[in-house]
Amino acid sequence: MKLLNTLLLLVGGVPLLVAQNLAVSGMVTSEDDGQPLIGVNILIRGTATGTVTDLNGTYKIDAPADATLRFSYTGYAPQDIPINGRSTIDVKLAVGARLDEIVVTALGISREKKALGYAVQEISGDELAATQESNVIDALQGKVAGVLINSSSGAPGAGASIIIRGISSFGDNNQPLFVVDGVPIDNSTIAGSNLPSAGSNAVNSAEQASFSNRAADINPADIESMSILKGPAATALYGLRAANGVVLITTKKGQAGRTQVSLNSSYGISELAKRPDYQTVYREGRFGRLRFNGDGSPLRFQNFGPKIYPGLTPVFDPIADFFQNGYSQDHALSISGGSDKATYATSFSYYDEEGIIPFSDWQRITGRLSGTVKASDKLSFNGSVNYTNSGGNRPHSGDKSIMSALSYQATSFDINDYINADGNQNGYSDGIIDNPRYLAEFSTLVDDVDRMIGNLGFTYEPADWFTMTYRAGLDFYSDNRERIVPNGLDVSSQVGGFIIETGINQRQLNSTLTLNFRRQLTEKIGASLLLGQEVNERRSESLIVRGERFTEPNFYHLNNTEVGFNENSQSLRRIVSGFGLLSFDFDNAIYLDLTGRNDWSSTLPVKNRSFFYPSASLSIVLSDLVTLPNFFSFAKVRGSWAQVAKDTDPYLIGSLFEQDPTFPQFGTNGFRLSSVFGDLNLKPETTTSQEVGLDLRFFRNRLGIDLAVYRQNSKDQILQVPVSNTTGYSRFLTNAGEIENKGVELLVSATPIQGRHFRWDASINYTRNRGEVISIREGIEEIVRFEGTGGITAKLVPGGMVGDLYGYAFRRDNAGNLIIGSDGFPSIDDTELVKVGNALPNFTAGMTNSFSYKGLGLSFLLEWRDGGDAVDMGIRNGIRNGILAQNARQYEEVIFNGVTATGEPNTQAVEIDGETLYRSFNRYNGAAEVILEDVSWFRLRRASLFYNLPKSLLGGGKFIRSARVTLSGNNLYINTPFRGFDPETNYLGAGSSIYGFTGLQTPGTRSYTASLNLTF
The missing domain is CATH 2.40.170.20 (TonB-dependent receptor, beta-barrel domain)
Structure with a gap:
């Protein structure tokens, strides 16, 4: 409060200190194209008093009739112009031959940028x-x-x-x-x-x-x-x-x-x-069927149930409905x-x-x-x-x-x-x-x-x-x-x-x-x-x-x-x-x-x-x-x-x-x-x-x-x-x-x-x-x-x-091939965390x-x-519960490219039933390579x-x-x-x-x- 009162006292005395100066105005333009220059600094030489040009390149300043005005602008040569009792001074600045840019440095010290030995x-x-x-x-x-x-x-x-x-x-x-x-x-x-x-x-x-x-x-x-x-x-x-x-x-x-x-x-x-995209193909349930709680109500936590039939099952868009x-x-x-x-x-x-x-x-x-x-x-x-x-x-x-x-x-x-x-x-x-x-x-x-x-x-x-x-x-x-x-x-x-x-x-x-x-x-x-x-x-x-x-x-x-x-x-x-x-x-x-x-x-x-x-x-x-x-x-x-x-x-x-x-x-x-x-x-x-x-x-x-x-x-x-x-x-x-x-x-x-x-x-x-x-x-x-x-x-x-980010990765052989497990899915090495991204x-x-x-x-x-790289924990939740667009890929037979534990090419076809592929942490969705994204x-x-x-x-x-x-x-x-x-x-x-x-x-x-x- 003391600081505020002091400032109010200082500023309140401004009208009493105004000197009888000459009002000088004008426009500052570029000598090259005649365009107004916005933000040109105008300083009364020998003082800290100044102003800048407005959006139209114009300025107004009160200054002694015998003072000199300095006009400076980044990329242009500065000009010193005596007022000599004039009330209107228009200025044309020429593009400078060298850079005289002023920047604020440590402790608020203004210095020429050319003098700095750092960025x-x-x-x-x-x-x-x-x-x-x-x-x-x-x-x-x-x-x-x-x-x-x-x-x-x-x-x-x-x-x-x-x-x-x-x-x-x-x-x-x-x-x-x-x-x-x-x-x-x-x-x-x-x-x-x-x-x-x-x-x-x-x-x-x-x-x-x-x-x-x-x-x-x-x-x-x-x-x-x-x-x-x-x-x-x-x-x-x-x-x-x-x-x-x-x-x-x-x-x-x-x-x-x-x-x-x-x-x-x-x-x-x-x-x-x-936004991420949702799938509208399968509804709630597990393993292709509706499931129910003990009280007979639908079990909706997983969405690996039967297909949605348009007109019979209501379909909502949670993202569009919420935001x-x-x-x-x-x-x-x-x-x-x-x-x-x-x-x-x-x-x-x-x-x-x-x-x-x-x-x-x-x-x-x-x-x-x-x-x-x-x-x-x-x-x-x-x-x-x-x-x-x-x-x-x-x-x-x-x-x-x-x-x-x-x-x-x-x-x-x-x-x-x-x-x-x-x-x-x-x-x-x-x-x-x-x-x-x-x-x-x-x-x-x-x-x-x-x-x-x-x-x-x-x-x-x-x-x-x-x-x-x-x-x-x-x-x-x-x-x-x-x-x-x-x-x-x-x-x-x-x-x-x-x-x-x-x-x-x-x-x-x-x-x-x-x-x-x-x-x-x-x-x-x-x-x-x-x-x-x-x-x-x-x-x-x-x-x-x-x-x-x-x-x-x-x-x-x-x-x-x-x-x-x-x-x-x-x-x-x-x-x-x-x-x-x-x-x-x-x-x-x-x-x-x-x-x-x-x-x-x-x-x-x-x-x-x-x-x-x-x-x-x-x-x-x-x-x-x-x-x-x-x-x-x-x-x-x-x-x-x-x-x-x-x-x-x-x-x-x-x-x-x-x-x-x-x-x-x-x-x-x-x-x-x-x-x-x-x-x-x-x-x-x-x-x-x-x-x-x-x-x-x-x-x-x-x-x-x-x-x-x-x-x-x-x-x-x-x-x-x-x-x-x-x-x-x-x-x-x-x-x-x-x-x-x-x-x-x-x-x-x-x-x-x-x-x-x-x-x-x-x-x-x-x-x-x-x-x-x-x-x-x-x-x-x-x-x-x-x-x-x-x-x-x-x-x-x-x-x-x-x-660096670490996670569980798919098992691979020395040639980099996926090792496919006995169940036909890529196997995950969950014994140690390895670097998977940055x-x-x-x-x-x-x-x-x-x-x-x-x-x-x-x-x-x-x-x-x-x-x-990053893991999106919301996407992770959505995939695990079958609600995102990628979860629409269900009930297909696929053969994963890779080799078996004995080194033979994998030929085993497996059915993607959604629940097996996405829900389990120990299956495909458990590998960092799948959930980590660019x-x-x-x-x-x-x-x-x-x-x-x-x-x-x-x-x-x-x-x-x-x-x-x-x-x-x-x-x-x-x-x-x-x-x-x-x-x-x-x-x-x-x-x-x-x-x-x-x-x-x-x-x-x-x-x-x-x-x-x-x-x-």
């Missing part, structure tokens, strides 16, 4: 907003080289994960650090258990929910730009929190000049993007302005989405205020505060969930007839299987998040060679959840229904002080030294209260339960750091950066909590050193070497007692000794990286190539390894193992056509990464990360690749094309992901068509300065061999770095959106 890719806020994605991570899909992005599900507000340059840790801590306006923020996805602790059918089952990653709290329309810092050389100044890369978010700020008001409104509709169209609306209002003494920006937004699963929804409300005040020529202040409220009804996924129940439904059952006369559910197979629509309405999981992100800082520049900067930041949120499951459902049948209420509080404080010294050593050699100190503190609290066995039906409250449990946890961690950056530039052509950082982490043993890591990077601009052929516009080579580190979670050193929610004594939970002992000599994980790169521009910047090749070795992995139970523990947390990632990143950009009225821009990005498990601790042969259905297991094995892609690629003709524009993004895809990720209304329709722009109408679509087309729903979703959620399992979460969607943008 950085920046995405503009306009590009993000144009995607119409509610989650900023989803908006990056297909746009950034070296990045792997996956959505956890297609539910409203679902989380998304981002992995930069491969998985580097054995655990799940592989997400990059997110920094907003210089302040580190939390981007975790807290899943946790939403099931009873014991005594129900839920024990040993897994339930996930489509909870948001916390970056989803940020309104994409508030973002000015996002910088992706990929390698350790780019992130070293951020320390151990940035070992997996950094995503820098810069929000929009106010500019000096006329107050600008922007209004954006959009409405969208979504539908199921892809609905989703709807969304997004509204945002922003107001900004200021003078050369102070600026301000404020925005408000409301987003609301209904999902394709009935009764699912998600809302987000945001409010943001930022401002700057120039107290004197030497001292300025800045600050911002952002509030978000988000949450909704989350469709649960995983075992015994909505999607799990749907995967069992047959075409003979109407799932929309889901409530009996007594108010209880009408479940498939007479209640053995829950009705998914009943689950969606009554088995609920609701969350409500309140979040505040703020910062306040100052910049003091007493001399042109010295600058002091300080920034204090706060990130706080509370996440309240309520899970209600009535009695009578499979998951609650043994506990009489249950309710779980969860309260999560997270708070992060950050303080950063930097001192920047600049010196021109000689006429051609410049140097700068940045020294800094930082303190980061993170506090986490959670309280979980469970109640089981409702006393009164249909009254879902903790006070209406007979048995109660509770859990409470708290943690506190702190990092204190000192860092430095020494930079040299030689004749503005050779740039050398040397960094060093020392962190002290509270989560490590005292003797190992201090650790230092350096980095070095070099950039050589060849085009400024030697004469190159005329078709070269720019040429640079770069290279870097760096180290970063990573600590562990709090309270894992030595032994400790933990709360045992399954052992209540007289209403009070007991405590037990943890089964994990933490190494007293635990060290931080260390990643060492080498990177070389090439940046080339041709034909007056009409063609660009950016290539990076890297290798990263992550040693001293922190993980739990098994130990003998005689020690009193089952696991030992220690340093063990190494992962090596090698990769290639390629970014090609081009402007094939640039005419007077027509322009075509294109870009292609390509990524190939290979992660190898170099070693694990001596004596440990493997690490099992996840055991899925059908024996499919994610394991790490020395010499293997990260993402969950990660061979490579990914994205291609963006943008076309513009006068005020009309068209753009689309194609995405290609080659390789990767998740390669080629998709039209998104497309948009926009039109900028001419000023003649807007009254000359006197009130409405610009207007744009946009039609867009996401996930419009997908081509994949995968048989199930959209294979992009991850069963284990956005917080997991384990891939290869899908099918029991809300499927991916296809969406269409219409939007209107007005600027006043």
